[in-house]
Amino acid sequence: QVQLQESGPGLVKPSQTLSLTCTVSGGSISSGDYYWSWIRQPPGKGLEWIGYIYYSGSTYYNPSLKSRVTISVDTSKNQFSLKLSSVTAADTAVYYCARSGSGYGAMDGMDVWGQGTTVTVSS
């Protein structure tokens, strides 16, 4: 049973870079069968798909965040990561990592989610 676990600082100062890592257990990122996503949920609000990555390093970013987002993968550690630069209070959210099928499977959304990690942007 694959499991995903987010990790990273819970507090980030405005204008700095938010950095999170998702560790995958019970399955290999390198299998090529899945895409690996980041999604966020501001307090009391809905869900926003930030972007996703394939084990090869191919990435797909939400255009609304593209200028500030970098998603990377480390297959040797079975991890993928999120960096969001120039953060403001509007980036305060619960950040989830998740898995979706590869190819057209990405369009079916995410079938496995991490527990989420709260990131607050504040000085």
Place this chain on the structure above:
Amino acid sequence: DVVMTQSPLSLPVTLGQPASISCRSSQSLVYSDGNTYLNWFQQRPGQSPRRLIYKVSNRDSGVPDRFSGSGSGTDFTLKISRVEAEDVGVYYCMQGTHWPGTFGQGTKVEIK
């Protein structure tokens, strides 16, 4: 981006009674391969979202058969045939046809 509009936003339901959630998209969700990539997620209080249904009507493994999805084009519905206490939470529709995939605002299901 494709806008997903859910209604109602709040749905009080009596245990054992049916519930229905509507989701409308601002564009057709039919993809060039003929499939319609409309998905439903459940988020119980304090938990991560969980996918219930993909491609309009396909239930995920372990999802009770009291959950069903239907619809086409731009109009979709999630139905719970008989609401149980464990169904309390927020339900989101999500379209995957057009990048970026987008979610509805969520419908909060609660017990009367």
